[in-house]
Amino acid sequence: MTAAFAAWTEPTPWQTRPYGMVDDHAVAILERQLERSDQDQATRCRLLAALVAELAGEDDPRPARAAAEAEAIARRLGDPDLLALALTAGTMVVNYEREPERRAVLAAELGSIGHEHGLPEYEWYAGYIAGTAAAVLGQPEELRRRLRTGRRLAEEYRMAEPQAVQLCSEAMLAHVEGRFDDARRHYAEATGQMRRNGSLHADGFHGLARLTIEVSEGRTAQAEPLARALYEMTGPLPTDAWVVTLAAAGRAGEARRRYQEAAAMPLRPDFFHSIFATFRAMAVIAVGDRAAAEALVTDLTPAAGLLAGAASAALAMQPVAQTLGELSAFLGRPQQAARHFATAQQVARRWNSPHWAARAQAAASLCPPNG
Numbered sequence: 001m002t003a004a005f006a007a008w009t010e011p012t013p014w015q016t017r018p019y020g021m022v023d024d025h026a027v028a029i030l031e032r033q034l035e036r037s038d039q040d041q042a043t044r045c046r047l048l049a050a051l052v053a054e055l056a057g058e059d060d061p062r063p064a065r066a067a068a069e070a071e072a073i074a075r076r077l078g079d080p081d082l083l084a085l086a087l088t089a090g091t092m093v094v095n096y097e098r099e100p101e102r103r104a105v106l107a108a109e110l111g112s113i114g115h116e117h118g119l120p121e122y123e124w125y126a127g128y129i130a131g132t133a134a135a136v137l138g139q140p141e142e143l144r145r146r147l148r149t150g151r152r153l154a155e156e157y158r159m160a161e162p163q164a165v166q167l168c169s170e171a172m173l174a175h176v177e178g179r180f181d182d183a184r185r186h187y188a189e190a191t192g193q194m195r196r197n198g199s200l201h202a203d204g205f206h207g208l209a210r211l212t213i214e215v216s217e218g219r220t221a222q223a224e225p226l227a228r229a230l231y232e233m234t235g236p237l238p239t240d241a242w243v244v245t246l247a248a249a250g251r252a253g254e255a256r257r258r259y260q261e262a263a264a265m266p267l268r269p270d271f272f273h274s275i276f277a278t279f280r281a282m283a284v285i286a287v288g289d290r291a292a293a294e295a296l297v298t299d300l301t302p303a304a305g306l307l308a309g310a311a312s313a314a315l316a317m318q319p320v321a322q323t324l325g326e327l328s329a330f331l332g333r334p335q336q337a338a339r340h341f342a343t344a345q346q347v348a349r350r351w352n353s354p355h356w357a358a359r360a361q362a363a364a365s366l367c368p369p370n371g
Contacts, residue, residue, distance in 0.1 A: 044073060096132065168205075243286060325339075
């Protein structure tokens with residue numbers, strides 16, 4: 001229990017376990033501890049928050065129940081530290097891309113507690129969560145404002161992990177705006193900081209970040225070695241990205257073989273959902289899987305106004321509407337595609353992204369005016 005309980009000593013938007021993996025042994029120990037009847041309520045609250053940290057981002061009802069109970073305990077006890085911990089757990093189990101208003105409400109209360117009770121780590125985290133909610137709501141200026149405040153707090157209190165997170169956000173915004181060299185530099189700086197912090201995610205995250213930039217620059221075929229290396233480093237999660245680069249490099253047979261592995265993996269419902277869904281859509285189109293394309297249209301339509309990855313404030317890819325337009329064109333629905341490409345232009349302009357605006361405009365020009 002010690003490792004699992006100690007895994008989360010301060011709020012962090014990063015998972016405290018390898019991405020896409022669950023430590024079943026740690027979860028079992030935590031659940032056994034929670035079955036005991038001789039614990040005080042404050043200890044139970046902390047155990048529940050630790051369980052959330054172990055399970056958040058999975059398709060599992062347990063973390064939401066644990067977060068709700070932790071919040072109820074903290075409110076009964078009236079302990080601001082415990083309530084801050086419980087609210088932080090709550091932000092992890094609210095859907096990042098579909099419930100931004102709820103995440104913003106949690107962040108507002110958490111930020112007030114952090115400010116009023118001298119808990120700068122929670123004040124920083126709350127501002128960051130509020131910024132990600134603003135990003136999902138299509139408010140990039142509010143995200144930038146929150147990031148400026150967060151940078152000040154991270155530097156003033158010398159919080160090492162928040163400093164790394166801030167660098168990732170700066171890199172994401174540089175990518176969005178087409179400042180690709182700046183984006184690479186910021187991601188490299190962030191990765192160095194993450195390594196110094198002992199992060200589990202440094203190298204895998206850096207590889208994925210570099211890959212998103214290569215795709216945005218139109219260098220998808222040249223990125224095949226990078227995608228292959230990422231797959232070999234992290235396992236099957238980036239298989240869709242490898243499929244996309246293989247297809248772009250003209251290696252259609254290999255792409256189809258790898259696609260069978262990718263298609264067997266469900267998309268994760270976490271802060272990177274739209275990133276991996278974008279790669280999945282590109283792979284689906286590359287190999288001609290119409291049934292999977294239909295499913296992705298259904299999956300992504302509720303997020304049509306979103307910049308892919310915005311919920312993380314760490315990675316970004318083209319507007320979700322661009323992907324929906326490409327899927328619609330692939331499915332032979334030019335009128336729907338044109339509407340999506342128009343939305344994609346609006347999203348790109350809102351985010352000051354000339355390269356994605358140009359891509360959407362070019363795609364729209366290929367749609368017949370009367371369908």
